[in-house]
Amino acid sequence: xxxxxxxxxxxxxxxxxxxxxxxxxxxxxxxxxxxxxxxxxxxxxxxxxxxxxxxxxxxxxxxxxxxxxxxxxxxxxxxxxxxxxxxxxxxxxxxxxxxxxxxxxxxxxxxxxxxxxxxxxxxxxxxxxxxxxxxxxxxxxxxxxxxxxxxxxxxxxxxxxxxxxxxxxxxxxxxxxxxxxxxxxxxxxxxxxxxxxxxxxxxxxxxxxxxxxxxxxxxxxxxxxxxxxxxxxxxxxxxxxxxxxxxxxxxxxxxxxxxxxxxxxxxxxxxxxxxxxxxxxxxxxxxxxxxxxxxxxxxxxxxxxxxxxxxxxxxxxxxxxxxxxxxxxxxxxxxxxxxxxxxxxxxxxxxxxxxxxxxxxxxxxxxxxxxxxxxxxxxxxxxxxxxxxxxxxxxxxxxxxxxxxxxxxxxxxxxxxxxxxxxxxx
Numbered sequence: 001x002x003x004x005x006x007x008x009x010x011x012x013x014x015x016x017x018x019x020x021x022x023x024x025x026x027x028x029x030x031x032x033x034x035x036x037x038x039x040x041x042x043x044x045x046x047x048x049x050x051x052x053x054x055x056x057x058x059x060x061x062x063x064x065x066x067x068x069x070x071x072x073x074x075x076x077x078x079x080x081x082x083x084x085x086x087x088x089x090x091x092x093x094x095x096x097x098x099x100x101x102x103x104x105x106x107x108x109x110x111x112x113x114x115x116x117x118x119x120x121x122x123x124x125x126x127x128x129x130x131x132x133x134x135x136x137x138x139x140x141x142x143x144x145x146x147x148x149x150x151x152x153x154x155x156x157x158x159x160x161x162x163x164x165x166x167x168x169x170x171x172x173x174x175x176x177x178x179x180x181x182x183x184x185x186x187x188x189x190x191x192x193x194x195x196x197x198x199x200x201x202x203x204x205x206x207x208x209x210x211x212x213x214x215x216x217x218x219x220x221x222x223x224x225x226x227x228x229x230x231x232x233x234x235x236x237x238x239x240x241x242x243x244x245x246x247x248x249x250x251x252x253x254x255x256x257x258x259x260x261x262x263x264x265x266x267x268x269x270x271x272x273x274x275x276x277x278x279x280x281x282x283x284x285x286x287x288x289x290x291x292x293x294x295x296x297x298x299x300x301x302x303x304x305x306x307x308x309x310x311x312x313x314x315x316x317x318x319x320x321x322x323x324x325x326x327x328x329x330x331x332x333x334x335x336x337x338x339x340x341x342x343x344x345x346x347x348x349x350x351x352x353x354x355x356x357x358x359x360x361x362x363x364x365x366x367x368x369x370x371x372x373x374x375x376x377x378x379x380x381x382x383x384x385x386x387x388x389x390x391x392x393x394x395x396x397x398x399x400x401x402x403x404x405x406x407x408x409x410x411x412x413x414x415x416x417x418x419x420x421x422x423x424x425x426x
Contacts, residue, residue, distance in 0.1 A: 005239045006094040009102055012235025016105035019228035020047045020112050026221025026279065027116050028414075029214040030328050034404020035120045036213065036414035042115035045124060046131050050111050053135060054104040055082055061140035062103065063148050073141050093239070102235060107143065109232075110184045111135050114381075116328035117192035118199050118394075120210075121401045124409050126394040133384050134191060138377050139183075145373075146175070146183040163369045171361055173352050175369040178247065179236040181291025181342040182373045189335025190374045191381035192326060198385035199395050201325040203402055207317070210327070215275045222279035226255060229286050233293040247293035250301040251286065254293075257305030258285025258312075265313035277313070280333060284312035287337030288344070295349040304348075308340045335374070342370045 024043035028036045050058070060079035078084035085096040111131050118127070149160030160166070160174070163182070168174035177183065202210070212218055233251045237244040262281025263273040288308035289301060296304065316332035319325060326332065346363025347354045353362055388394045395401075400408045407413060 001088060001095065002093050002239075006098055008240040008244075009094055009098045009235060009238060012231035013098070013102040013105050015228045015231025016102070016109065016235065017047075017228075019105070019109050019225050019232065020044075022221050022224025022228055023109065023112050024221070025217045026225060026283070027119065027328055029217025029219075029221060030116075030212045030276070031119045032210065032404060033213040033415060034406055034413070036217075037406040037412050038122075038124065038409050039115075039119050041124060041410060042118075042122070042127055043112040045128050046112040046115065047108050049128055049131055050108045050135050051104060053132060054100075054107050056080070058107055058135065058140045059085070059100050059103065061136070062107070062143035064144060065148070066150065074144070099238070102238075103143070103147065106147075106180060106184060106232075107135060107139055110139050110180075110188050113184070113188035113330060113334055114191045114195065116330040117196040117326045119327035120202055120405065121199055121327075121395050123392075123394060123396055126388050126392055129388055129392070130195070130381075130384055130394070134381055137384075138191065138380050139187060142183050142187050142373055142377070146177050146180070146369075163365075167365045167369070171365050173361055173365060175365050176295050176345045176349055176352070176362070177291040177342065177369070178294045179233045179290045181287075181338045182369050185287045185290060185334040185338030186342065186370055186373050187377045189331050189333075189338055190377040192330035193324065193335065194378045194381035195385045196319075196324045196326045196331070198382060198389055199325075201323075202327070203398050205325050207320050212276050215279075218276050218279045222282050226251075226282055226286060229255075229290075233290060237294065243294050246298075249298055250289050250293045250296060253298050254289035254301040254305035254308070255282040255285030257302040258282060258288065258309030259305075261306045261309030262313040265310050280316070280329070281309045281313065284308045284333050284337045287334055288341035290338070291341045292345050292349070295345055297350070300348045304341065304344050307344070308337050311340060312337050339370055339374075342366050 020043050024040040027043065028040040031039045057080055059082060060076045064074035064076040082100060085100055088095040115127065145161040145163050149164050163175040165174065230248055230251055234244040234248040237247060259278050259281040262277050262284065266277045267273045285305040285308050288304050292304060312333050315336040316329040318332065343363065343366055345353060346366045349362055350356065354360060385394060396405050396408065
């Protein structure tokens with residue numbers, strides 16, 4: 001066992017886990033002051049629930065081994081409760097449990113991302129029901145399609161999900177999704193769009209009506225996300241080597257360029273470059289580089305960041321034109337950014353992209369995977385959300401939404417400036 005790579009993988013897992021509290025701050029700063037606890041609790045609720053489900057059966061669905069190629073909704077019965085991964089096989093590069101921990105953090109952050117679309121108006125209990133069902137029938141199987149693979153001794157695919165081994169067998173090249181452009185960002189963005197449609201618009205829905213109550217929280221959250229993203233991207237190599245280093249550098253370059261591009265669009269459009277725009281631009285760049293971080297030269301990563309930052313800055317306003325209330329722009333940043341990063345590889349991926357190979361094959365397989373995950377996630381998320389809304393209810397009352405849902409849903413306030421004091425107390 002390589003103790004260096006084991007330590008690298010465990011540290012990467014810890015970094016990715018930090019992304020969920022980072023997301024809570026990012027989302028929490030974007031909502032109004034009387035909804036900040038509710039918003040942050042959607043992320044922490046996902047952390048608790050998905051962490052448990054992953055151990056019980058999530059890993060068994062996401063990583064069923066070679067059966068996952070023939071049966072895209074397989075489950076490894078021996079891995080239920082992590083029963084068959086507790087011991088480290090002879091000659092393994094790292095303990096299987098280190099990989100289990102790393103992938104658990106991906107499941108958690110993906111579910112938490114969806115919550116941004118339903119800010120200010122969702123019941124916590126209903127969200128938890130949705131999170132558990134959606135993770136079970138959408139995220140865990142999609143993770144298997146993308147991340148479940150095994151290698152032969154010569155480094156070739158021995159088995160894998162249909163997006164990797166299956167595509168390679170049929171088209172001669174598999175989908176490139178190094179750290180989750182399809183499985184994480186397109187997946188979460190499509191589900192967010194579905195939930196936004198199911199819950200409907202907030203009582204007040206117009207441009208400029210909802211101002212972020214705490215931009216410093218947004219910047220703090222973006223900083224924690226960026227920090228954790230190094231584990232997300234570089235850690236996906238599962239080894240501390242040159243590929244991990246390339247992914248690390250590109251995780252600096254692309255979001256930095258996207259941040260600048262977003263600010264330029266803001267300055268041209270509104271006359272001001274904002275802190276929330278800087279944070280959003282960085283996240284858009286991080287999203288776009290996720291699938292591509294190990295398959296681009298750094299200059300091409302910068303170009304990707306510029307495209308993602310500019311396009312996502314424009315895309316976040318589409319909700320007002322199209323009439324869906326994606327509260328915190330999960331669609332405009334994660335769905336659009338994920339699509340940009342995934343399709344960009346069809347043109348610029350090292351060796352197989354159009355500019356290197358002269359072939360559209362890589363672009364074709366990237367598009368097939370992106371569209372399949374988008375449709376699958378959207379349809380099932382809509383069905384799950386609709387069923388919850390029609391049974392136990394998903395949305396709070398209008399009067400509670402207007403007043404702010406922290407005290408109604410959680411009995412707490414984010415900011416208490418004066419504390420009642422009993423007579424004679426100190």
